[in-house]
Amino acid sequence: MKKPEEIPVIYVGEDNKLIVRGKVMFSNISEARGFKDSDENKNYSVTIKIGAEDAEKVMSAIDDLEAKIFNKAVEGLTSVQKRAVQKAPPKYRDVTDPARGESTGEVKFEFKRKELLGPPRVFNTEGALEKGKKFISKDSEVVVRVVLIPYKAGATRGVSYKLEDIRILNEVRSASKAAVSGKSDTDAFMMTVNEDDLPF
Numbered sequence: 076m077k078k079p080e081e082i083p084v085i086y087v088g089e090d091n092k093l094i095v096r097g098k099v100m101f102s103n104i105s106e107a108r109g110f111k112d113s114d115e116n117k118n119y120s121v122t123i124k125i126g127a128e129d130a131e132k133v134m135s136a137i138d139d140l141e142a143k144i145f146n147k148a149v150e151g152l153t154s155v156q157k158r159a160v161q162k163a164p165p166k167y168r169d170v171t172d173p174a175r176g177e178s179t180g181e182v183k184f185e186f187k188r189k190e191l192l193g194p195p196r197v198f199n200t201e202g203a204l205e206k207g208k209k210f211i212s213k214d215s216e217v218v219v220r221v222v223l224i225p226y227k228a229g230a231t232r233g234v235s236y237k238l239e240d241i242r243i244l245n246e247v248r249s250a251s252k253a254a255v256s257g258k259s260d261t262d263a264f265m266m267t268v269n270e271d272d273l274p275f
Contacts, residue, residue: 082218084129085136090222093236097123099184102211104197107190121241123219124170127180133191134182137165141234142226148232165231186221188238196240216245
């Protein structure tokens with residue numbers, strides 16, 4: 076098994092697989108949620124952050140990948156049809172320092188998995204399958220494997236990223252989590268999450 080530092084920050088496979096390494100900002104891996112607690116279109120998800128030193132490399136790789144998929148999607152269209160087609164924006168987003176309102180130079184991705192597919196598989200630091208994992212602590216280093224799925228919505232062509240599994244490379248155990256061992260999983264979870272990172 077490779078050491079964390081030996082695993083590339085991003086790897087694009089030939090079989091529509093993408094692997095990204097980063098630090099957890101938010102995880103929702105045990106109970107699917109809808110937008111603003113809606114009961115429709117529920118998803119499991121994990122949001123990871125890519126460090127500033129690797130952000131350009133990751134954004135460039137994603138831009139190249141999505142451009143190839145977009146170009147393939149518009150093959151066979153006439154020049155008039157091509158002009159009417161729009162490319163969906165990439166899924167990465169800048170990370171902003173909430174205190175200063177400025178970009179940190181880092182980027183973040185939210186990867187989702189539909190409820191009907193069941194929760195993503197989670198592997199621990201030894202590479203063994205974790206069962207009943209409720210959440211992954213903020214700032215834990217992980218590798219996320221996703222499957223790329225080209226889509227079209229009206230005149231827009233883009234790529235969705237289906238979350239497959241997560242391998243924990245280095246799990247952070249915060250002091251607050253240890254201190255609340257007598258409390259519920261939800262209480263412990265909320266004490267390890269920065270509210271600014273919540274996706275709702």
